[in-house]
Amino acid sequence: MGPSSSEAPTGKILIVDDHQVVLSGTIDILRQNYPTYTLVTAKTAQEALEQLASHSLDLAILDLSIPGEPQEEAKVEHGIELLRQVMRQYPEQNIAIQSTHVKALVRVRSEIDSHQGGFTTVDKSMSSQDLVQRIDGALKGFSYTRDIKAIKSGIELKPEWLDVLTLAFHEGLQDKAIAQQLNVQPSTIRHYWNKLYDVLAIDPEIDKKEGKNLRSLTEIRARERGLLD
Amino acid sequence: MKQQARRERVLDRLKIGIWGFGIIAAVLGARSLGVFQSLEFMVLDQYLAFRNQFLIEAPDSTITIVEIDAPYVESAPDLDDDTIQAEQLAKVLQKILAAKPSVVGTDIVAENIIGDNKAPLLDVISNNQNLITVERYDEIDPSPPLEGLSSEQIERQVGFNQILIDKDGFVRRALLGFSPTSKPEDFKLSFAFQVVSQYFDNKDQELANGIKDKDTVRLDTVEIPRIPRDNEVSGLSKLANVYGYNSKRIYGIQTLINYRGNVEPFEVITASQLLNSQEYLKELVSDKIVLLSLEDSPRKFSSARNKISKSILPDSKIVLMTGVEIQSHTISQMIQGFESRRPFINTSRTAQYVFIVVFSGLGISCGYFSTRIINSLITLILIVSLGICLSYFVFIAAGLWVPLVATLVSTTANGLIYINYTQSKKRWERLIFQLDSSLEKERHLSKKLEFERQKTIDHIFDSIHNGPLQTLASLLRKTRDDNIGMPDICLCLEDLNREIRYIGDSVKEDAATKTDNLDVSYKATKFDLSSPLQELFQDVYDAMLSRELIGFSDLKIKAMSFDPVETDNLSNDIKRKLCRFLEESLGNVGKHAVGATRLTVTGKVKENLYELTISDNGPGLDTDKVATGKGTLIGKEAARLTRGKYTREKNKLKGVCCRLIFPLTTTT
Numbered sequence: 001m002g003p004s005s006s007e008a009p010t011g012k013i014l015i016v017d018d019h020q021v022v023l024s025g026t027i028d029i030l031r032q033n034y035p036t037y038t039l040v041t042a043k044t045a046q047e048a049l050e051q052l053a054s055h056s057l058d059l060a061i062l063d064l065s066i067p068g069e070p071q072e073e074a075k076v077e078h079g080i081e082l083l084r085q086v087m088r089q090y091p092e093q094n095i096a097i098q099s100t101h102v103k104a105l106v107r108v109r110s111e112i113d114s115h116q117g118g119f120t121t122v123d124k125s126m127s128s129q130d131l132v133q134r135i136d137g138a139l140k141g142f143s144y145t146r147d148i149k150a151i152k153s154g155i156e157l158k159p160e161w162l163d164v165l166t167l168a169f170h171e172g173l174q175d176k177a178i179a180q181q182l183n184v185q186p187s188t189i190r191h192y193w194n195k196l197y198d199v200l201a202i203d204p205e206i207d208k209k210e211g212k213n214l215r216s217l218t219e220i221r222a223r224e225r226g227l228l229d
Numbered sequence: 230m231k232q233q234a235r236r237e238r239v240l241d242r243l244k245i246g247i248w249g250f251g252i253i254a255a256v257l258g259a260r261s262l263g264v265f266q267s268l269e270f271m272v273l274d275q276y277l278a279f280r281n282q283f284l285i286e287a288p289d290s291t292i293t294i295v296e297i298d299a300p301y302v303e304s305a306p307d308l309d310d311d312t313i314q315a316e317q318l319a320k321v322l323q324k325i326l327a328a329k330p331s332v333v334g335t336d337i338v339a340e341n342i343i344g345d346n347k348a349p350l351l352d353v354i355s356n357n358q359n360l361i362t363v364e365r366y367d368e369i370d371p372s373p374p375l376e377g378l379s380s381e382q383i384e385r386q387v388g389f390n391q392i393l394i395d396k397d398g399f400v401r402r403a404l405l406g407f408s409p410t411s412k413p414e415d416f417k418l419s420f421a422f423q424v425v426s427q428y429f430d431n432k433d434q435e436l437a438n439g440i441k442d443k444d445t446v447r448l449d450t451v452e453i454p455r456i457p458r459d460n461e462v463s464g465l466s467k468l469a470n471v472y473g474y475n476s477k478r479i480y481g482i483q484t485l486i487n488y489r490g491n492v493e494p495f496e497v498i499t500a501s502q503l504l505n506s507q508e509y510l511k512e513l514v515s516d517k518i519v520l521l522s523l524e525d526s527p528r529k530f531s532s533a534r535n536k537i538s539k540s541i542l543p544d545s546k547i548v549l550m551t552g553v554e555i556q557s558h559t560i561s562q563m564i565q566g567f568e569s570r571r572p573f574i575n576t577s578r579t580a581q582y583v584f585i586v587v588f589s590g591l592g593i594s595c596g597y598f599s600t601r602i603i604n605s606l607i608t609l610i611l612i613v614s615l616g617i618c619l620s621y622f623v624f625i626a627a628g629l630w631v632p633l634v635a636t637l638v639s640t641t642a643n644g645l646i647y648i649n650y651t652q653s654k655k656r657w658e659r660l661i662f663q664l665d666s667s668l669e670k671e672r673h674l675s676k677k678l679e680f681e682r683q684k685t686i687d688h689i690f691d692s693i694h695n696g697p698l699q700t701l702a703s704l705l706r707k708t709r710d711d712n713i714g715m716p717d718i719c720l721c722l723e724d725l726n727r728e729i730r731y732i733g734d735s736v737k738e739d740a741a742t743k744t745d746n747l748d749v750s751y752k753a754t755k756f757d758l759s760s761p762l763q764e765l766f767q768d769v770y771d772a773m774l775s776r777e778l779i780g781f782s783d784l785k786i787k788a789m790s791f792d793p794v795e796t797d798n799l800s801n802d803i804k805r806k807l808c809r810f811l812e813e814s815l816g817n818v819g820k821h822a823v824g825a826t827r828l829t830v831t832g833k834v835k836e837n838l839y840e841l842t843i844s845d846n847g848p849g850l851d852t853d854k855v856a857t858g859k860g861t862l863i864g865k866e867a868a869r870l871t872r873g874k875y876t877r878e879k880n881k882l883k884g885v886c887c888r889l890i891f892p893l894t895t896t897t
Contacts, residue, residue, distance in 0.1 A: 106771060107764050110791050159788040159831055226785035226826060 011058035012038045016048045016082075017098070018066045018074050022124065026061065026098065029128050030135075044070055045082040052086060057093065059118075059139050060086065064099040076104045084108060087115050094118035096138040100125070105148045112145055113158050116191050120144035137205060141191075143198035155225050157199050162227065164192045169219050169228055193218075200225070245650065249593045249643050253586060256639040260581075260632060263469030267397060268634040270473065273485075273574075274399065276624050277533035280490030285625070288491050289561040291331075293513040294553055297321055297500040298524040303343075311523045312343045319349035321521070324504050326357050328514035331431055334361045334424045334560075336390055336522045336553045338372040351377045354386060359431065361423045363390040366409050388420030392530060392555050393483065399531045400486070400550075402456065403559040405446060407481025421559040422446070428518060428564060445482060448567040454575035456483040471578055472630075485574040486555070487562045487628060488533055495557050499524060518560060522553035530555055572628025584631040585639055588616045592640035596647030600655055609644040613637060684802070688748065689736060691863070695812045696750035697728045702820055703778055727753060745801040747808050751776055756808070758801040763791035766832055766841075769808050770815065778819025780847060784828050791832035794839060794893065803870050807841070807889075810867040814843040814887045822847025825884060839873075839893050846884040864889060 013030060017023040027039055040055060042048040045068045052060065064079030072078070079099070086093055087108075094117045097105065102121045105112065112119055118138040122131050137144055160182065167178045175193075179186045197204055197214065200221040204214055222228045259265065280286065301317045318337070325333055339362075342350070354360055354375070365372035366389050374387045393402045408416045418426070426436050429448060439445035439452040446453045459467060459476040470476040472485065489495075496513055500521075503509045513519075528549040535548045565571035595609045616636055623629040704721040707713040713721075728750040735748050735755060746755035747765070752772045756765055770789060774781060799807075811830075818828060825847035833840045864875035864887070873891025880886050 107760075107767060110763055110767055110789075111793065113790065155785065156787040156789055158790040159829060160790075162786070162788050 010036045010038075012040060012055050014040045014042065014048065014051050014055070014057050014060045016042045016045075016061065016066060017063040018043045019063075022063070022098075026131075029131060033132050033135075044068060044072070045078045046070075048082055049085065052090065052093075059094045059096060059135065061096045061098050061135065062086070064097065064101045064104055076101050080104060080108060084111065087111050090117070091115065092117045094138045094141060096120050096122060096135050098122045098124060098131070102147050105145075109145070109148055112148070113195060116188070118142050118194075121147050123147065133205070137203075140205070141194060142204055143194045144203075145198055146201060155199055155227065157227075158195070161192050161196050161199070164189060165196065165218075165222050165227055168215075169222065196222075246593075248646055248650070249589060252642050252646070253589045253639055256585065256589075256635050256642075257582070260635045261466060261469060263473060263475065265632065265634045265638070266469055266473040269632055270395070270397070270399070270401065272620075272633050273401070273630060274533040274536050276621060277488050277490070278536035279621070280625065281488070281492055281534065281537050284491050286490035286494075288494050288496070289489055289557075289565065290496065290517075291564060292495045292518045292520065292557050292561055294495050294497045294557055295325070295500050295503055295519055295521045296497065296524040296526075297337075297521060299501070301500055302523055311525055312341045313337065313523060314344040315342050315347040315350045316344055318342055319353050321500055321504065322350070322353045322357075322360065325510075325514055325519055325521075326353070326360065328510040329516065330359070330514045330519045331516050332359045332361065332424050332427045332518045333357070334363075334420060334518065334520045334556070336363055336420060336520060336556055338363055338365050338390070339375045340372045341523065342375065347375065347377060351375070354378065354382060358386065359427050361386050361388055361420060361427060363388060363420045365390060366417070367391065386423065388418050388423035390420040390552060390556065392552055394530070399533075399535070400555055401532070402483045403486050403555075403562075405453070405482040405484065405559075419559075421556050421563065424518060424520075424556075424560050425563045425567075429567070445484075446563075451567050451570065453482075453484050453563065453566065454573050456485070471576055471581070485630075486532075486558050487566075487572065487574045488558050489561055492537065494561070495554075518564075520553050520557055520560070522551065526551050526553065572626070574624075574628045574630050576630045580629060581632050581635075584620070585636045588612065588636045589639040589643045591615075592642075592644035593647045595644040596649075596651035600651065602648060602652055605644075605648040605651070609641070609648065612644070613640060616640060685736065685739075688739075688805070689732060691809045691813075692732045692735075692748045692750055693729075695809065695816055696732065696748075697725050699776070699778065699816045699820065700725050700728060700751065706779060706820075724751070745805070747805055758804050758808075762794050762799065762804060762807070763832060765804060765808050766791045766811055769811050770830060773812055773815040773819065776819060778816070780819040780822035780825055780845070781828075783824050783826055785826045786828070788827070788829040789831070792834045792839075794832070794834055798894065806863070806867045806870050810863050810889060811841065811843065813863045817885075817887070818843065818845045818847065822884065824848065827884075834893070837893050838890055841889045842886065843888075844880060844884060844886040846880065846882065849879050849883055849885060867891075 013034065015023060015026050015030070017026065023041060023043075027041070030037065030039055037058070040051050040057070042051050043066070045066055047070075048060070048062070048066075051057075062079060062083060064076050064083075065074045066079050066082070067074050068078040068081070079101075083095070083097070083105075086095065095115070096118075097120070099121075100123065102123055105121065118141040120134040120138040120142065121144060122134045126134075134144055163182060164178055167173045167181055173181065175186055175189045179189045182189070193214075194204075196202075196218060200218055202214065202217055202221065207214060207217060219228070297313060297318070301321055302311050302313050318335070322333065322335070354362065362375060362378075364374040364387050374383050378387065389404075391404055392400055393404050395401055403421060404419055405422045406416060406418045422436075429436060434448060437447050439447040439455075441452060442455055445455040456472045456474055456479050457466075457470045457476060458479045462470050462476050467476050470479070498509065498513060503513065528547060528551050530550045530552065531548075532550055532555070534550060537548070539548070562571065562573065566573050591612045592609065595605045595612065599605050599608065617633065620631045620633045620636070623631060700721060704713075704718065704725070707721075708718070731750045731753050732748060735746075735750070739746060739748075745758040747758055747769075748755055749769070749772045752775070754772075756768045758765070760768075770791075774787070815830070818825065822828075822845040825845040827846045829842065829844045831840075831842050833842075861875075861877065864877065867873070867889055868875035868891070871889075871891035873889055875889050877885065877887045
């Protein structure tokens with residue numbers, strides 16, 4: 001699902017992983033699918049932060065189990081802490097988490113929900129096709145966090161997203177009007193929609209390709225799940 | 230209280246002061262018994278010797294000592310003393326008197342004046358009223374005045390020449406007059422007194438009895454200080470009077486000799502030299518006091534002069550003095566004392582006591598001066614030196630003789646005792662301080678232990694309430710509703726079993742590791758309270774929502790968000806309580822909000838306030854029950870800890886809204 005070579009967008013992607021094998025594998029996949037992108041790598045949280053500070057990155061692919069500093073032991077806490085810092089310092093940074101510990105993100109789920117950039121998770125055991133799809137989503141600013149949230153019943157979401165749903169489908173307001181009503185930027189509303197797609201298990205890329213209208217699909221799913229009365 | 234404390238302090242000072250008073254009293258007592266006397270005399274001799282040594286006083290030129298030598302003297306090998314023919318003496322006297330001296334004193338007893346022809350000598354004596362001769366009262370070896378003198382001449386022109394010798398062999402006193410028979414009419418005057426009396430008589434001045442002290446000698450306003458006699462003192466002073474003498478041994482008019490401070494205090498010349506030179510006669514005799522003695526009269530008197538280092542004495546002189554030299558000093562001190570106010574050696578009880586007490590006080594103050602022992606010792610040494618210098622100075626300047634030895638003993642003893650006292654007091658204070666601080670630590674520790682105990686009880690109670698009790702309530706409800714099968718009951722009971730065991734284990738573990746955790750028994754885990762508040766809330770939310778509680782079973786929408794919040798100023802105890810509050814509120818939803826489809830849990834930062842809201846759309850609340858419930862209790866506790874506000878009320882449409890608002894900066 002990579003970008004067609006005719007458009008050939010360029011940019012930079014950061015890959016953080018302390019395992020050389022995984023790192024090389026990811027780089028291979030990215031080279032194939034994003035030949036026009038520059039790839040930067042880091043093996044520790046410290047290194048990653050340095051790279052983030054010195055480059056303007058289109059995407060950061062982070063592993064969670066990494067060392068904080070060279071010579072240190074790899075720990076999920078370091079990855080979580082790195083993610084926290086990245087989200088705090090670069091609130092619009094597109095992020096993809098590639099890890100075997102995706103569930104560990106449940107602790108920072110509130111921050112992830114508030115994060116304005118794209119945010120997707122990839123399990124390391126997933127196929128490279130799925131990997132590319134998630135990376136693509138993150139690059140486009142979409143959200144895929146369903147694997148983190150494993151709440152048994154009902155849908156969990158932020159109260160603001162619920163407000164967007166209500167204003168859009170009960171009162172028929174456009175994004176601009178909703179933004180005014182909620183006293184936020186229109187871009188924030190777009191970000192809310194992305195989050196809603198994620199919550200309602202809508203995959204924008206796939207569903208669009210299948211000829212579905214995202215907003216209509218959202219309304220249908222929301223009603224199905226009782227988000228709209 | 231304050232007054233009492235002050236009184237206690239004063240009493241304390243007095244108690245400490247007793248030592249000082251004791252030492253001073255002991256020293257004064259010892260001094261009264263004459264314990265220090267020989268030492269005090271040594272100090273006095275030393276003072277006089279110093280003055281001699283450094284020639285502080287000029288020679289007294291009013292006195293000339295003439296030693297009558299050969300050819301006037303005949304040596305008599307079989308006798309101790311040389312002798313002189315009365316005719317020869319008369320010749321010498323005539324020649325000297327011709328040069329018009331003020332007074333001539335002949336310190337030659339009658340037994341040394343030999344020859345049958347005494348008429349010329351008696352003539353000279355009766356023709357010259359300013360010629361004084363001597364007699365000697367001595368029980369063993371008396372020597373009466375020259376035979377043939379009239380009683381008037383004996384009274385006016387004869388004086389006794391006894392020299393008083395102290396027990397240690399030193400001459401310090403001069404006897405100016407006494408009555409050998411103890412009868413006032415037999416009162417005799419000394420040679421020195423007669424010479425001085427004659428000297429002032431020539432100037433139309435008359436020596437009189439004292440005014441302050443009737444027994445002493447006075448000229449104008451100057452009185453010679455007198456050593457008190459036995460009948461004039463009482464008590465212990467009899468053993469050692471103010472001058473330190475056993476007053477039983479004091480008789481007549483006695484005074485201390487203030488030796489002239491020079492190694493050659495008087496001009497000394499032999500008769501042959503003098504009489505052969507008109508120049509000498511004019512220079513050394515006219516208007517002078519001329520004292521005659523025989524050459525080679527025995528040098529047998531020890532005095533302060535013994536203390537002068539030999540090296541500075543002129544070769545011809547030896548340390549021991551002749552009788553006429555002692556007489557010269559006595560005469561000189563009287564004349565200088567009356568004429569030019571040269572001080573007599575004097576002392577008084579008051580001056581002595583003041584000196585001892587003041588310096589003892591200074592010695593005591595050494596201890597207080599500094600807490601460092603070296604400083605205190607240096608101060609003591611300085612004070613002692615000051616005492617020595619001051620006593621020497623008052624002696625030189627005013628003749629005031631203060632008891633230096635007694636003072637030094639008292640000052641040093643007091644100084645050392647009080648320095649020692651201050652040091653041990655300091656040690657004590659340090660020990661007491663250490664004791665106090667360790668007691669304080671212990672108190673603090675026991676308080677902390679008590680606090681920890683209370684906290685642990687609270688934790689356990691909260692854990693039980695929010696864990697097993699909730700499970701139990703859920704089980705009870707399900708059983709009552711009859712919609713639960715045996716296997717489910719078993720599962721629930723297993724859960725309960727696990728939860729309760731977990732609480733026990735975790736409390737033990739907490740005690741061992743001492744970390745701040747939040748027990749979540751129903752998930753068999755703990756949350757680290759040092760995590761950010763929003764994450765803790767998230768964890769609690771997740772844990773609670775994962776429980777099989779009846780109120781959660783129908784939930785369709787869970788709106789949840791926790792704003793990030795600076796938690797640096799929130800203590801772990803407050804965080805724990807806030808988590809318990811969220812746990813409890815969610816538990817209430819799980820228990821009571823049967824059929825609720827929507828749950829909203831938000832933590833929002835609004836300016837400086839944090840607002841934690843738990844709202845459901847369940848059946849609402851039973852007001853009576855809630856007011857006393859455990860949930861409300863935790864809410865109120867959380868509100869108290871955070872200085873915030875807790876509310877629980879019905880929602881507009883349906884359900885319950887539970888809210889805690891607290892300020893973020895003022896909570897500590």
